[in-house]
Amino acid sequence: MEIGAKLKEAREAKNLSLDDIQKVTKIQTRYLQAIEKGNFSAMPGSFYVRAFVKEYATAVGLDAEVFMEEHASELPKATNESSVQYSRVRSRGEATSSKSPAIFSFLPTVIVVLLILGILFLVWFFRSNGNGDADPEQVDTGGPDEVLVEDTGSDSEEQPEEAPDEATEGDEGGETTDGETNQSEEPANEPQLKLVEETTDDGEGVSTYDLINADDTIQLVLNTDKEHWLEVENDKGKSFYNAMFASNNAPLELDVTGEQRVHLRFGNPRDLQITVNGVSLQLPETVENGQIHQVWINLNGSAAE
Secondary structure (H helix, E strand, O other), X not given: OOHHHHHHHHHHHOOOOHHHHHHHHOOOHHHHHHHHHOOHHHOOOHHHHHHHHHXXXXXXXXXXXXXXXXXXXXXXXXXOOOHHHHHHOOOHHHXXXXXXXXXXXXXXXXXXXXXXXXXXXXXXXXXXXXXXXXXXXXXXXXXXXXXXXXXXXXXXXHOOOHHHHHHHHXXXXXXXXXXXXXXXXXXXXXXXXXXXXXXXXXXXXXXXXXXXXXXXXOXXXXXXXXXXXXXXXXXXXXXXXXXXXXXXHXXXXXXXXXXXXXXXXXXXXXXXXXXXXXXXXXXXXXOOXXXXXXXXXXXXXXXXX
């Protein structure tokens, strides 16, 4: 029996309509009809054929893995099923190599701090020079007063006593000004998504990002006004989402706090918006719609060893 006819028979045996299957799998009814008729050319691509058939088989109570093996000859060749496993198995050398570019992500912060320190030094320098210019005047005014003390009697002795008081007030004012220039504030570090690696795997693009300055809680949010096949899982294979993702499912909010790495695999990449803790993930310019794309996000700032 052909694959489409067997799925239809299993569906009717459970008294399920195509609309019932659509509600469970989120696969459009026209694609479900195409599967039952064996019209795989109506699908967006070979990846979607295998994914949709697997979802359909699960929905009607069949063992999806066994079913796929029994009808492997009727399905398009699986050209990219091994890509996720290939991406998961990273050598220690590859994980270490992705750390070195992360060092450069701190350079902008260092430059900003150095600029602030430089500005504070210039303010202190010019103010110090201004106070230095006032000191000779105070010394000069004291000189004549001392001469008057020597040449005059007791009446003139009261006048030079005021000069040291004025000089003292000036010194105290200078100390207060210098104290004010020593205050500085360091800029707060904001979360960033840094693209650290671009590769390909069986024709699929693979982009790797580091999340810098991560918060204690990490929230992954996905939005779209189109339709995508979407897989989200961690580096140990734990699945957070594996189905069709469309505008009626958006926004999709996933709490990935405590995870080391998160892996996403999806179609129509240009129509999918991905943010981590409010930071938008920008795909490389070479990524186009009509392709399957993969994204790895290192949530602790570097690839796990």
